[in-house]
Amino acid sequence: MSTAARKKSLIWDYLTTVDHKKIAILYLIAGGLFFLIGGLEALLMRIQLMKPNNDFLNGDLFNQVMTMHGTTMIFFAATPLLFALMNAVVPLQIGARDVAFPFLNALGFWLFFFGGVFLNCSWFLGGAPDAGWTSYASLSLESPGHGIDFYLLGLQISGFGTLISGINFLVTIVTMRAPGMTFMRMPMFTWTTFVASALILFAFPPLTVGLLLLMLDRLFGANFFDPALGGNTIIYEHLFWIFGHPEVYILVLPAFGIFSEVIATFSRKRLFGYSSMVFAVVLIGFLGFMVWAHHMFTVGLGPVANAIFAVATMTIAVPTGIKIFNWLFTMWGGNIRFTTPMLYAVSFIPSFVMGGVTGVMLASAPADYQYHDTYFVVAHFHYVIVGGVVFALLAGTHYWWPKMFGKMLNEALGKITFVLFFVGFHLTFFIQHFLGLMGMPRRVFTFLPNQGLDTGNLVSTIGAFFMTAGVIILLINVVISSISGKKAEADAWGVGRTLEWAVSSPAPEYNFAQIPLVRGLDAYWLEKMEGKKGLTPAEPLGDIHMPNPSVLPFVISLGLFVSAFGFLYHNDYSWGLPVAILGLVITFGSMFLRSIIDDYGFHIHKDEIIEAEKKGVKA
Amino acid sequence: MAQHANSENPNVNLAYRRKKNAEEMKRQVISFVLMILLTLIAFFAVGYDKFSHWFSIPFILLLAIVQVMFQLYYFMHMSHKGHEFPAIFMYGGVFVAFLTVWAFATIVWW
Structure with missing residues (x-):
């Protein structure tokens, strides 16, 4: 963009990019693709459950689709889509030119991507994993074929990527804030990204250990989780949920951040109770580590353990309640504009509260014995994850789309998407509460007629089609926007409050020609209210140092991908072990190259910046 | 940056820096001596057979925690x-x- 000498093909550009804005687009495309795959799997399940005794997807295939739906949606759709928005927005919001470790940012993306591709290869290589997204050891150790091995190795690879990205955001937010951007002036999305990244740092190592031990059991003849040989299968469940519970906060905290931005922006008001919002986020992150055993009430931990975890779980409702009221008070008396993102934000509040209320019901251990493993649980966590995270992703995508791509999405189509998705969501999942209370078990591929479950399941399936239609309209909207979308201004919505709206849409490669001086919360709004057009610069205009693009992150991840196939088949074929070693040689060889080659990056010169700024921001 | 983030320009406040370094050194030596002492106590606690395991194991764990704190705060400068x-x-x-x-x-x- 700025130097003619660095022209290259689009594909090579994206394969080698270390620019956080391009990595955001990669995350959005890859995460979106996995979101569509996971959605298709959900639709297939709902078709199977449309009527009693259906034989559309039978037993084992249903288990595979069910497992892959959960795994794909959590690890390969929700997490990367949040990373897409974090990458696109957080460096801009804190007034930085990039993340702290651009190379690791790219590595994190490619590890996630190859992990997801590896997992989905299982469909074509003898069957997908079939033990649920939790893959409890007592079940997964008995699973024939290689499905579970694909799950273990694929998640291990993408888990490294997520951990790397999480650490990267932590370091970025701690060290790269612009002058004046104190912690208590950070936008809420940055704050929630920070806390979610800290949760990633602490929650992913237990998952890595759990998956590693299970892999040793399945592929290398160990017996950590086999009670017949002295192992303990419960330990896997603990390790999984020590990760798994913080994981839901890793997803929902950035969602809270997105809604905080959207609600404040479109109410034209400062976020109500900013410091209590920060407090609530940190408290939720902290409590999130002390409640994991509420997923295991029926395991038989004993009444004392169950009681402790039940009470701990219920306390999380307090900080969450603080946030809910703060959002309501932000809107109270505000000059509200119902744009597409705001519609999602407004409808998120009641939807998420419903998920929260059933959460408190489930947290009560004696009652949980009734709800456990029924559709009541399915309804609860879909209310939290779809009503919280997916609504946030849709809101955030519409909200920051102009900043990422420089073009507005069509508002009319956006509102149609919202209506279809909102109606479909409640149609699908509300009735599932009652299906669960009537005793319909989750993860079972069919049900018998005339037990009071027929109508409810049909309604639920119809709802799923509404959501599908909503997503299809969103895709059409994206295509239309890319062909004939209205060009976005820097302050695309006209009421932007935070720093990302001060730079052109899309942001230039170097983000800020001059790093801004932040003089308060909602820094850009502050400047606008004082009648200024741009931000107050904190430094003179000068050459900007940029990192060089590199293909090594791609190659490092590719090596692990190859190696995973080798380990997967090393018991079956003689080529397994050599392939595994070859893959590791590629990975460690690339790391070695990265270490010994000095890469000083390059500079964008002052006159180029002046020229770009004339064309871009001020035009 | 060639200089360590915690160090200042060596030409400024030489006397002050000298004094500070001497103080720092004193603390390092004291904590080093204490750490050796704690290690000896730990060996003694394990070796002395009048102590039951119920005493000696928690006791050396406690000593280990104290040692880690010394390491972090004085040897690895976390007190700065x-x-x-x-x-x-x-x-x-x-x-x-x-x-x-x-x-x-x-x-x-x-």
């Missing part, structure tokens, strides 16, 4: 300014690890 975030995240990690082990010890293995 600018180490707040490493401290938060280290204690966070310790907390999560402790919670995990504690839960396993009480409800899985007990």
